[in-house]
Amino acid sequence: MELWEDEQTSVEQLSQLVKSDPALSGRLLRLANSAAMGTFSKVSSIPAAIVKVGMKTVGQLAVAFSLIDQYLDDHCKSFDYNKFWLQCVLTALICRGLGQQTALAPPDNLFSCALMMRIGLLAFATIYPDEYASLLDSQPENLTAAECDQFGFDHNELSLEMLLDFGVAEELAGPARFHERPEASGFAEKSPEYKLTQLFHLGFRLSDSVLRVGAEITQKRLTTWPQVRRFGLTAAQIAEVLDESVTEWEDWSKLLRLPAPEGRLPSGSPGETPNKVELKEPPADQSRIVQAAIDSALNVVLMSRAGQQHPLNKVFGELNVVAWVFQDQKEMLRLLVEMRPHLLIMDDYGHDELHAKREKLCRLIRSTEWGRAIYIMALFGDNERDRIAEAFRAGIDAAYMRSDLSSQELDARLDAVRRSADAHLQYQKDRVELRRIANQLAMSQRRAEVLSLTDQLTGLPNRRSALDAMEQAWHQEAHPERPMSVIMIDIDHFKRINDTFGHAAGDKVLVDVATTLKLDLGQHDSVYRVGGEEFLFLSTSSTFKQLVLNAERLRRRVAALEMSFEAESIKVTISLGVAQRSEEHARFDMLLVHADQALYAAKAIGRNRINVYRNKQIIPLPRPGEQAS
Template sequence: MTSSARALLESAGDRLPSPSGVALAIMELWEDDRTTVQQLSRLVQADPALSGRLLKLANSAAMGNRAVAAIPEAIVRVGMQTVGQLAVAFSLIDTNSEGECPAFNYDNYWSHCLLMAVLSRGLAHATRLAPPEDLFACGLLARIGILALSTIYPEQYSLLLESNPENLAAAELKQFGIDHNELSEALMLDYRVPQALAEPARYHEDPQQSDFDPQSRPGKLANLLHLAHCLADMALQSGADRSRQGIVNKSLAAKIGLEEESLGAVFNRGLEEWREWSKLLELPVRDTPSYEDEDSELTEATEPEGSERQRRLRAILIDGNPAVARLESRLDELGVSVTICKDQNEALRISMESRPDFYVFPASDHRLCRLIRSTEWGSSVYLICVVAPPDESAVIESFEAGADDVVPADISPPELRARLVPVRRVLSLDRAWRKDRSELRRIARELALAHRHQQVLSLTDHLTNLPNRRAAMQALKQAWCQSQRNDKPIAVIMIDIDHFKQINDKHGHAAGDQVLKTVSSMLKSATREDETMARIGGEEFLLISANSGLRDLIVAAERLRRRLESATINQAGTAIRVTASMGIAEREPAFDDPDMLLNAADKALYEAKSSGRNRLCFYQGGRIRSL
């Protein structure tokens, strides 16, 4: 895991938002003793964030050593009641979370994740590449990095989305030092999803970027998730009723050993299941007040009592007995906006839609009180318990359950008005604290973003925008390790512009800079996706190829040498011609480390320059050879 991924994991924590509709449906099942694990897991699986939290809890050290990736197993491990509490508690937090990402379409995100998960499970059934429930979790979590970035950097990520980048991952990497795919893998590993599943999920957008053998299990899993991703994309963009012939990709299906007819059946069943799920759950349109709205609310809340601008308090009354109901008219007379709920479940539903300023509930049942107090958000909520008739044991039990105040049912209006003074004071302090925390988080995000920009800059050559020597050595070390692990070739080309000093002396340093920029652009355009081109010195460049052998690289290098030779660089009306010498080497059994590979290529480059320049030489079996 990279340092960027580790830092973002610490920033994300448990702040990833969840759709409150999932929690409401879970809560209804939670109250039914006949609820099965399968029914509950069906709802949990509709929410990537909740699924990740549940897996992390189930895979924690206290729960056992064997990691689980299937949601039903996780539910059995932690218990159904814990799952219900987890869902409700985090939905209460998410309803009132700060820093919503305005340009991020939460509905589309959750719909896509759910459809991709359903299709991944169907493809797993058809191919038997992995347990279907495990691949459901992988499909659900494969894009959770997008949710994390939109949560950690709401303002910056919103601007990035509004710019509509052609390649979202590349734009994320440039701005944040990490893309959503790497962050998704890091989160999945943090949830203790096995690496054998998390790593293929990272490459679900483009399996060719991985170093997996297409015929290996990781390669097939990456292609399976890629197929599910493509099908979900097409279905959501073109509509669920698009004909099967329009979306079936034969080549993708063939990579995982699936016939076209079978793929069509998987897709149709997946759409049907997804439609049924959509009827059960309505994903919310999230509309959280902005920082400015919170600030204005704070200003109103901190006005002196009696001020005309003082904001009206909002209260939820749980009408469990007549003792609470009698307070409604008295609170209304004091300017409190009251919502009557028939029971605690209804109170939770309303809380998820709009958080009240305080709750009033009977002393006969403290379940809601304990649940609210179990959340980070609920630690600052003001709770008033009504006791009728006054009873010392009921008062003590109410305070022990977490109540802030206990009042008699027949409390007089003057005394009730006085009891609301601390409510306003606590609300004022809470809003001030939230405002300060939002500002601190904003500053922390800006500092972290600036730090990551510095990290990116420290690995980039400022003149050519190519990776610099430090970045090249990191890429070489990583490619070397992959080559050893997978027994694949790795080769490098050392490239040196001929007579560059003469160009500087004759045409000036501005012309020299232009030559470097133009040559860099030509080299970069000739670089394939699995290769790295870097500037490692003044006029010296290095190409690292993780999958090409010596023969293939010689052909590519000669083609590039001829292209440079025939190019003309115009600088202030002057035509400048350049050539380059190249040295090539491939990893050989005698090489113990990447430095030996670089030394071999450097010897070949020295021979190319010594024997007349504008040519290439290669190292093979301890000897330098010319093309």
């Protein structure tokens, strides 16, 4: 707020402040990328977002949201909010540092994406405080699996949705989604996405180790980390990034007012004793004032040139009300945000030299969400009467002539302030509850959507999802040699499996086959369960040769599967029909029809085979070792 008010504040200073809050950063990016902001080009960095949105709006957004969020945290008893924020900031700083060393993406964009890439955790804790607390208390071995069971999706999926919603570019958000388990990403090794996933993963692992009590990250130790070896920088370079990031982190933690965690820094050279991370608390006097303000029943801030000597201060003492008296407007402003007093008394409101400043301050307070809750009284000297109307327009609630004030009257006025404060508190509570309910509804709806698009047995996306994906891919421009293609896959003689081993065994076979089909999926490939024992492999960027090789790989893998059910060993094979988009396909469903025709021809000639639809012909592919017909 202070930065915002200061006309000298630079975009850089403001972006430093905004970056300290993942939720605010997200909102700012969303605003910058919203339709209301016009242009089509997306912004992914905080400084660019500030320039686009304008410093004034950012200031309002910052103050309003940071305070609203105060109401929303702390609900989930088992969620460590401090650790969450600390880790978000440290990860973001490390990722930015790694970005500076590698030029994989603009460092500021890496910062904002990494800052928010775990925001799904916060969303779960905020929207399902009790359910999520029980889930965390049960200490599940696999948190993401437990989240999926309970909510239908996990925090990484949720973070991805939120990042995309905030307008973070998919090229960054996609890799960030796999920062916990890069091996699950399926990105081709050496691809830019793969490298970014490794960067986010390394940032996350490093911050995690720093935050873990007693974790010592020496440069020597870093050389043993597989993530470090894989990343392509030397351990010394990474130790340097980490060192700088942790130092900067101390400044960030001051902005966030977070308590210092127990942690350790990397040392500059092998064998050195690592430094201790020391995060400084806010100055003692400041935290004391804020705490006292929170504890007090009615918080009053009095701003006056007279300072402690102001006659009202004595009256407040008699009325047993704690009042904080400030002479300096800037100093008062700094604490106002944290104290959120019920009553602000601005003395000397009509004073010739002060009145423009008082008015500006009043408008500033009123433009924020929290500032609307403060009851503002303005005191005027007898010759300042003509400024009262303007003061009301700027947002004051009551005006008094200084000469009229008596302690009885002030006492009665304080009752009015109390009533107004109570009403506002109730309004805030209701509003927070409404937001929670609205968020819960949105999440339930999203969960229902996810469920309706997922096959419950195998966890694969279902037929509806396949059709959606095909339709979307159909309208995207593709590389002329890598058009969209499909492989229809059907388990051979599946009915026999059910009949011989029972339905449960059949289910297990379906799950095992699905798992096999999902293995090593390329970045542009996906697999769906589209019928009982039918699957669809969709590729949006394969050459014809790659497609056929993929089909053969799938056929071979399934045939080699060693499955067992209650001590019975089960073997299955699949038949496959391949079709690639060409000029003869006017609609995407025609591609499916052709793949289906090829599949059924493969069944007809003996199963465990691949047939290809090409140029209006169905061509059987020989199995390795067979002669082409």
